[in-house]
Amino acid sequence: MSIQDKFDAALAVINEHNTTVGGADKPGYIDPEQFISCVKASGGTTEDRLKAMSHEDILSFLPRTEVGKFAVQPVLVAKAIAGIFRGRDEKNPPDSAEKRPVGSKKAEKMTPRELVEAYDPDEPDNPVGKRLKDISRGEPFVVFADNNNTVDVDNTFKLLMEVKGGYEGRKDIEVGGTIKPVYRVGDKIDAYADENPLYPGRPLRPDGTCDQTGRSWEGVPTELRQLVRVAMQTGELDVTIETAHNILDMVVGSEPMAKLRKRYRDASVKFDELKRVGNLPKLTISLAKEAGEARRPFAKGKQVVWAQSPGYRFNAADKKWSH
Numbered sequence: 001m002s003i004q005d006k007f008d009a010a011l012a013v014i015n016e017h018n019t020t021v022g023g024a025d026k027p028g029y030i031d032p033e034q035f036i037s038c039v040k041a042s043g044g045t046t047e048d049r050l051k052a053m054s055h056e057d058i059l060s061f062l063p064r065t066e067v068g069k070f071a072v073q074p075v076l077v078a079k080a081i082a083g084i085f086r087g088r089d090e091k092n093p094p095d096s097a098e099k100r101p102v103g104s105k106k107a108e109k110m111t112p113r114e115l116v117e118a119y120d121p122d123e124p125d126n127p128v129g130k131r132l133k134d135i136s137r138g139e140p141f142v143v144f145a146d147n148n149n150t151v152d153v154d155n156t157f158k159l160l161m162e163v164k165g166g167y168e169g170r171k172d173i174e175v176g177g178t179i180k181p182v183y184r185v186g187d188k189i190d191a192y193a194d195e196n197p198l199y200p201g202r203p204l205r206p207d208g209t210c211d212q213t214g215r216s217w218e219g220v221p222t223e224l225r226q227l228v229r230v231a232m233q234t235g236e237l238d239v240t241i242e243t244a245h246n247i248l249d250m251v252v253g254s255e256p257m258a259k260l261r262k263r264y265r266d267a268s269v270k271f272d273e274l275k276r277v278g279n280l281p282k283l284t285i286s287l288a289k290e291a292g293e294a295r296r297p298f299a300k301g302k303q304v305v306w307a308q309s310p311g312y313r314f315n316a317a318d319k320k321w322s323h
Contacts, residue, residue, distance in 0.1 A: 002047075003045070003046070003047055003050065006050055006084055006085055006087075007036055007039075009084045010035075010036075010039075010081045010084050010085070011032050011035075011036070011322075013077060013081055013084070014030045014032050014035060014077065014078050014081075015032065017030060017074065017077050018030060018032075026076060027065045027066075028063070028065050028072070029063070029065075030062055030063060030074065032078070035061055035062065038061035038294075039053075039058075039061060042057070042061070044085075049084060050085040050086075051086050051087065051316045053082060053085050054074070054082060055078040055079040055082035055093040056078075057082075058078040058081050058082055058085075059073055059074075059075060059078040062077065062078060063121055071170075075097065087150055087163060101126065102118055102126070102127055102128050103127060104127040106127070107127035107128050107130070107131045108127075108131065110128070110131070112135060112160055112161065112164065113153075113157050114290075115128055115132050115135070116132070116151065116153055116156050116157045116160060117129055117153055119132060119142075119151055119156075119185075121142075121144075121149045121151065121186075121187075121188050122149070122188075124185050124186035125186075129185050129186070131146050132160070132185050132209075133184075133185045133186075134163060134182070135160065135163075135164055136160060136163045136164070136169070136185065137163065138185075139168060139169030139184070140158045140159075140169035140170065140171070140182040140183055140184045140187075141156060141159035141162070141163050141170075141184075142156050142159075142170055142182065142183040142184065142185065142187065143155040143156045143159065143173060143175065143180055143182060143183075144180070144183070144189050149189060150186050152175065152180075155173060157176055159173065159182060169182060169184075170185070179304060188287075192284055192285065192286055192287060193206075193284070193285055193287055194208070194217070194283060194284065194285075195227050195282075195283040195284060195285040196210055196211075196212070196217075197217065197225040197228040197283060198210070198212075198228060198232070198239050198244050198247060199212055199227075199239070200229075200232075201285070202285075203285045203287060204216075204217055208220075210244070210248075212241065212244060213241065213244050213245055213248060215245070215248050216247070218249075219252075220251045220252065220256075222283070223257070223275075223280075224251050224256055224257060224260065225251075225283055225284060226271065226280045226281050227257070227260050227261070227264070227267060227268070227271050228247055228251070228260070229281040229283065230264075230267045230270050230271045230274065230280070230281065231260070231264035231267035233270070234264070234266040234267045234269075234270055236263075236264045236265075236267055237264060237267070
């Protein structure tokens with residue numbers, strides 16, 4: 001369900017309510033346009049933020065009406081809209097909002113179907129996630145619905161039972177004519193990070209920290225990061241742990257762009273060419289796993305050992321990195 005779909009569904013609830021109330025001049029009428037404007041102004045402009053809205057938050061955007069001695073607000077309308085924003089099915093009652101945490105003892109007694117229904121991709125290390133990881137032997141079986149992190153329960157359960165029966169996990173599955181990738185416990189389809197400019201294929205930590213130098217790229221403009229990567233591609237920059245520190249010293253110092261351009265002249269020319277055609281390095285990396293291969297260097301939680309890093313070179317002829 002896209003953001004617009006959720007807004008349309010919320011408006012359908014409001015319009016149904018207004019029809020029963022009897023018009024704009026009647027007590028309890030809700031102005032549809034004003035309501036959506038309030039939601040957007042409060043920050044409800046992404047799916048995740050809409051999901052985080054409680055019915056109390058939504059109630060603050062709805063009118064208070066004097067009915068006799070009482071000041072009344074449309075609480076049930078707010079609860080219905082909260083259910084829509086959280087992506088709940090109409091079959092689920094509005095008050096069943098968020099899933100309650102499941103303890104280890106309860107998770108051990110749950111059936112595979114119940115585990116799938118209770119699985120939260122944002123909490124893969126809770127008792128439910130751990131049980132599913134054990135049952136699946138770490139094989140991929142999770143299917144997401146409609147390009148978001150809502151679990152497709154039916155197909156996920158189907159694939160879980162396959163791997164539970166001894167089969168290897170699938171790489172993809174056809175759902176309604178669409179080929180969808182299959183994920184492991186802990187993977188999310190919208191998990192992306194900034195790629196380390198100096199170490200291709202390695203993500204920076206959320207605070208911009210490089211896992212090789214222990215230093216942060218936070219606050220360094222994107223174009224500076226891109227110029228560093230282009231200098232690697234032209235072969236002018238050979239990355240070692242020492243040169244990595246030198247580059248970081250430069251990009252956080254004064255006039256970093258001018259200094260980089262003077263030091264890496266071929267890269268400066270190439271950078272401008274790539275910029276003109278909109279083909280500069282994206283420096284964004286997926287943290288998900290695709291086709292059974294780990295795409296998350298931090299996924300296994302291995303301790304980082306600070307050591308001399310091999311130099312990386314980019315061979316323009318065969319378009320490959322080597323060291």
